[in-house]
Amino acid sequence: MSEHEYRPKSKVGQWFNDRLPLLTLANHLTDYPTPKNLNYWWTFGGILTFCLITQIVTGLTLAMHYIAHADMAFESVEHIMRDVNYGWLIRYIHANGASMFFLAVYIHIFRSLFYGSYKSPREIIWIIGIIIYLLMMAAAFMGYVLPWGQMSFWGATVITNLFSAIPLVGEGIVTWLWGGYSVDNPTLTRFFTLHYLIPFLILGLVVLHIWALHVPGNNNPVGIDIKKPSKDTVPFHPYIVIKDGFALLMFMIVFAFFVFYSPNILGHADNYIEANPMVTPAHIVPEWYLLPFYAILRSVPDKLLGVVAMLSAILILAVLPWLDTSKIRSAVFRPLYKQFYWILVADVLILGYVGAMPAEGLYLLIARVATAYYFLHFLVILPVLGFKEKTIPIPLSITEPVLGGNPNLAMAKKKESKIE
Amino acid sequence: MKTFIKFCSIFSLVISIFSQSIAAEKVDYLETDWSFKGLFGKFDRGSLQRGYQVYTEVCAACHSMKYLSYRNLSEKGGPEFSVEQAKAIAASFEVVDGPNADGEMFTRPAKLSDKFVMPYENEKAAQAANGGAYPPDMSVLVKARGGGVDYIYSLLQGYETAPAGMILDEGVHYNKYMYGNKIKMSAPLSDGIIEYGDGTIASVEQMSKDVTTFLMWAAEPHLEARHRMGFKAIVYLIILTTLVYYSMKKIWSRVESEV
Numbered sequence: 001m002s003e004h005e006y007r008p009k010s011k012v013g014q015w016f017n018d019r020l021p022l023l024t025l026a027n028h029l030t031d032y033p034t035p036k037n038l039n040y041w042w043t044f045g046g047i048l049t050f051c052l053i054t055q056i057v058t059g060l061t062l063a064m065h066y067i068a069h070a071d072m073a074f075e076s077v078e079h080i081m082r083d084v085n086y087g088w089l090i091r092y093i094h095a096n097g098a099s100m101f102f103l104a105v106y107i108h109i110f111r112s113l114f115y116g117s118y119k120s121p122r123e124i125i126w127i128i129g130i131i132i133y134l135l136m137m138a139a140a141f142m143g144y145v146l147p148w149g150q151m152s153f154w155g156a157t158v159i160t161n162l163f164s165a166i167p168l169v170g171e172g173i174v175t176w177l178w179g180g181y182s183v184d185n186p187t188l189t190r191f192f193t194l195h196y197l198i199p200f201l202i203l204g205l206v207v208l209h210i211w212a213l214h215v216p217g218n219n220n221p222v223g224i225d226i227k228k229p230s231k232d233t234v235p236f237h238p239y240i241v242i243k244d245g246f247a248l249l250m251f252m253i254v255f256a257f258f259v260f261y262s263p264n265i266l267g268h269a270d271n272y273i274e275a276n277p278m279v280t281p282a283h284i285v286p287e288w289y290l291l292p293f294y295a296i297l298r299s300v301p302d303k304l305l306g307v308v309a310m311l312s313a314i315l316i317l318a319v320l321p322w323l324d325t326s327k328i329r330s331a332v333f334r335p336l337y338k339q340f341y342w343i344l345v346a347d348v349l350i351l352g353y354v355g356a357m358p359a360e361g362l363y364l365l366i367a368r369v370a371t372a373y374y375f376l377h378f379l380v381i382l383p384v385l386g387f388k389e390k391t392i393p394i395p396l397s398i399t400e401p402v403l404g405g406n407p408n409l410a411m412a413k414k415k416e417s418k419i420e
Numbered sequence: 421m422k423t424f425i426k427f428c429s430i431f432s433l434v435i436s437i438f439s440q441s442i443a444a445e446k447v448d449y450l451e452t453d454w455s456f457k458g459l460f461g462k463f464d465r466g467s468l469q470r471g472y473q474v475y476t477e478v479c480a481a482c483h484s485m486k487y488l489s490y491r492n493l494s495e496k497g498g499p500e501f502s503v504e505q506a507k508a509i510a511a512s513f514e515v516v517d518g519p520n521a522d523g524e525m526f527t528r529p530a531k532l533s534d535k536f537v538m539p540y541e542n543e544k545a546a547q548a549a550n551g552g553a554y555p556p557d558m559s560v561l562v563k564a565r566g567g568g569v570d571y572i573y574s575l576l577q578g579y580e581t582a583p584a585g586m587i588l589d590e591g592v593h594y595n596k597y598m599y600g601n602k603i604k605m606s607a608p609l610s611d612g613i614i615e616y617g618d619g620t621i622a623s624v625e626q627m628s629k630d631v632t633t634f635l636m637w638a639a640e641p642h643l644e645a646r647h648r649m650g651f652k653a654i655v656y657l658i659i660l661t662t663l664v665y666y667s668m669k670k671i672w673s674r675v676e677s678e679v
Contacts, residue, residue, distance in 0.1 A: 036677040078487045078559065081642075088642045089649070234675055242668045243679060249661040256657060260650025261459070264563055272564035272639075273556075282599075399676075 028214070033233035034240050035220035037398045041111040042218070043247030044104050050248055051101040052206065056199050058094040066146065068192035070185040073148035074274040092263040098140050099266045100255050102289035105133060109317075114341055116329030117219040123321040125212040130318045132205045137290065139198040142191040144287060149271030154284045156183045156191070162297075165304040182277065223330025224394055232398040283358060291355030292348050296374070298359040299367040309371065316378050323378055325386025333392040337385055344377050447597060449570035450577060452629055456636060459651055462644050463637055468499040470616055471634025474627050476509075477614050479558065482550060482605075484538040487559035488638055491532040497644040498637055506532060513537040551591045553604035562632070562639040569632050571597065576628040579607040 006027045008017050017023045065084050067076040080087035109129070112118055118126035141159060145152045160177050164170040179186025217228055226232040234240070258266065266288060270281050286294050296313050300306035316323075331338040351370045357363040455464045472493065475485070490510035493501045501509065511529040515537060518525035530537060540546035547554050556564070565571045574597040582594035588602065595603045609624045616622050637643065672679045 036675055075487070082487065082492075088640075088646065092646075234677070238671050239675070242664065242671050246661065246664045246668050249657060249664055253654060253657045253661065256650065256653050260646055260653065263646075269564055269566045269568075272560045 030235065030237040031229075032214060032236040033217065033229035034236050035218055035226055035232060035398060036234045036239070037220050037222060037232075038218065038240070038243075039221055040247055041107065041114075042220075043244045044108040044111065046244035047104045047248050047251050048101070048108060049206065050251075051097060051104055052199065052202060055094060055097050055101060056203070058090050058097065059196070059199065061090050062094055063196065066192075068146070068189050070148060070188055070275070073146060073188060077147045089259070092259045096255065096258045096263060096266060098143060099258070099287070099289065100251070101136065102140070104251070105136065106289070109133070110345065113344075114331045114338075115219055115221060116223055116324070116326075116331070118321050119324065119329050120321065121216045122213075122219060125209060126321060127318050128205055128209045128212060130314070132202055132209065134314060135198050135202050135205070139195055139202070140287065140289065142195040142198075144271075145188065145191050146195060147271060148188065148275045150273045150275055150279070150281050151268045151271040151284070153183060153275035153277065154281055155286055156187060158284055159286075160187070162303075162307050162310075165307045167304070219329060220398065221330060221332065222395060222398055223328065223332070224397070226398060230397075285356055288352065288356070291353075292351035293355075295351040295355030295367045296371045298355075299364065299371040313371075313374060316375070320378065320382075324382045326382075326389065326391070327386075328391045328394060330394075333394050334385075334389055335392065336389045340377065340381055340385065344374075347373050347377070447567065447571075447574075449567055449574040449597065451570070452573060454569060454633070454636075456633070456643055459647065461647050463497070463633060465500055466618060466620075467630045467633045468637055469501065470618065470620060470627075471630035471632070471637075472499050472501075473614060473616065474609075474631040475558070475634055478608055478627075479631065480536075480539060482539055482546070482555040483558045484540070484546075484555075485536045485558045485638060486538055487557075488536045488641075489532070490530060490534055490536070492641060494532075495641070498641060499634070503532075510534060551604060555605070558635060558638060560639045562635045567597075569636050572635060573628050573632045575603075576609055576631070577624055 006024050008014050008023045013023055062080065065076065065080045065087065067073060077091070080091050082088075084090075112126065112129075141155070145156045160174055160183065163177060164174045166173060175181060177187070178184065179190060217226075220226065229235075268285060268287075285291075293310050293313055297306045297310040300309045326334060326337065328334055331341055347370050350366065351374065354363045354367040354370065359367065455462060455467070475483075490506055490513075493499055493509060494503045494506035510532055513530040513534075514527045515530045515534050516525055517528050520526055540549060543554055562569055562572060567574070575595060578595045578597035580594055580596055582588055582601075586594065586601075588594060592602050592604060593606055594601055609627050611623055614622050614627070620626060640646075668679055
């Protein structure tokens with residue numbers, strides 16, 4: 001890569017860079033050759049970085065006023081909302097920021113699924129991403145416990161109780177997690193500690209995620225390997241910076257609508273009732289972004305197997321690069337996969353919907369069918385499809401289909417613009 | 421670009437369908453026009469002041485409001501009583517303070533900095549006085565109920581004679597809008613139960629609206645500031661987005677590609 005020849009212009013710069021090559025790094029980041037045909041689904045990486053930093057900054061501020069104690073947590077949140085200068089703003093950004101973070105990460109993941117970004121040589125980027133996603137879920141879950149409302153308390157009770165499904169040692173593990181015999185003050189203080197720690201672990205993993213990305217470079221909507229730098233690429237700055245910035249601003253407008261005009265719509269009303277171990281809410285529901293997995297958990301009649309199914313639903317993603325046997329990355333050139341992809345999207349949305357509904361009657365039946373299909377997609381459809389599917393011929397470079405010529409390629413381009 | 425807009429609209433559609441279908445049971449609540457809804461929503465000052473009167477003369481007999489202080493009554497964006505009025509309101513309540521230099525607890529009139537005095541010493545005392553049911557704290561009550569203001573507004577007017585065949589225990593009342601239709605609280609409002617200082621006729625409907633407005637403010641004291649800032653923030657973002665959009669077009673015109 002070209003940055004190895006980079007030398008700062010000034011003497012001081014050279015002196016510094018020889019000792020710590022930060023300027024080389026900066027040069028690499030600005031010059032980084034990026035495929036020029038990236039569409040807006042590729043802007044969510046930048047948006048996610050923004051989400052993470054927003055959560056960390058608002059979270060630090062909240063932590064200065066929040067008191068992690070079972071008797072005072074709820075009151076301290078009200079103190080933030082009423083008496084801390086702009087406390088309401090900071091808290092609403094943080095609470096809705098979690099939802100925005102997940103919205104962006106789901107788009108990011110499904111973009112990767114559509115364009116096959118998880119395939120060789122990007123498996124490590126993908127696996128790091130899955131670990132980040134797992135940590136995000138842990139952080140979000142523990143964060144939801146902190147206001148110590150009814151849903152906090154009972155959500156924590158339900159989720160920690162899942163560990164009791166482990167044979168022999170389950171009950172012991174649950175007691176150990178709680179720091180007692182029920183969810184109580186010790187649980188709250190450790191959840192606060194972990195909720196504070198995890199974002200920094202995520203931050204570290206994000207650095208690795210980007211580092212791993214910069215080795216092979218970005219995938220692209222056509223899904224072919226490209227020469228870097230070449231006519232197919234543009235330098236990251238200013239091209240991608242401004243495009244990411246534009247998309248981020250659009251995202252922030254949506255974000256602002258939630259924060260300023262319906263800050264509580266994504267939360268549950270019960271969480272404004274202080275935690276009461278004596279009163280169980282009528283329906284215990286997790287936040288929307290965990291609902292598909294909640295539906296999978298409840299669709300299995302056996303507790304242990306339910307937990308196994310829920311965990312497998314996430315972990316199966318980690319082996320996705322090897323389950324998908326097709327050599328073609330982008331769904332643009334895989335007519336059958338494209339259809340199955342949209343069925344999967346619908347399947348996950350359905351799972352999310354039934355996850356919010358009581359687990360009985362028709363809802364339970366739908367949840368079971370959708371769960372079965374989810375696993376079928378990854379374990380059967382994807383491996384078989386790689387061998388059976390007749391794919392559309394892929395172009396040799398990004399510029400080629402743009403300039404046209406070969407009728408096959410023109411068709412491919414047409415397909416692609418339809419997706420866009 | 422087009423996909424992006426398409427996506428945004430589909431997303432907002434999905435969200436609205438989702439939140440509506442999830443929003444508890446489909447109950448048709450009574451409707452009224454709330455001045456605090458919408459982009460520029462503000463509280464009706466008169467309604468807030470009347471609502472405080474309903475709260476203090478009726479609700480406060482059983483319901484606490486422990487996260488509010490008397491100073492809040494004179495703060496901007498609330499009922500906006502004058503500081504003198506708020507002081508007078510506070511002084512009409514007695515609080516226990518101390519210990520003093522002799523180690524004794526003593527009572528004194530409340531000050532602006534004191535929290536709203538609670539009707540009962542603690543939750544158990546409240547339960548004992550109310551046949552086992554705890555009258556919930558009203559500080560964030562509006563946000564703690566699925567239907568929000570519409571639910572509270574309807575509940576206050578939802579008392580009816582129980583349908584034939586429904587057996588109600590001693591001290592339980594029928595309410596059309598209550599979950600399960602059984603409520604321990606007896607109908608708190610009746611026409612003319614209080615006399616409004618500003619001459620407004622104290623009908624059940626009027627009182628329900630006023631007290632619900634007051635409860636909304638109690639739960640969201642910074643609602644007006646939030647709406648004001650929200651509008652400015654979004655206008656700012658839209659302008660900036662437009663500028664960035666044209667800058668982007670300009671920059672990308674240097675290469676043979678679309679954005």
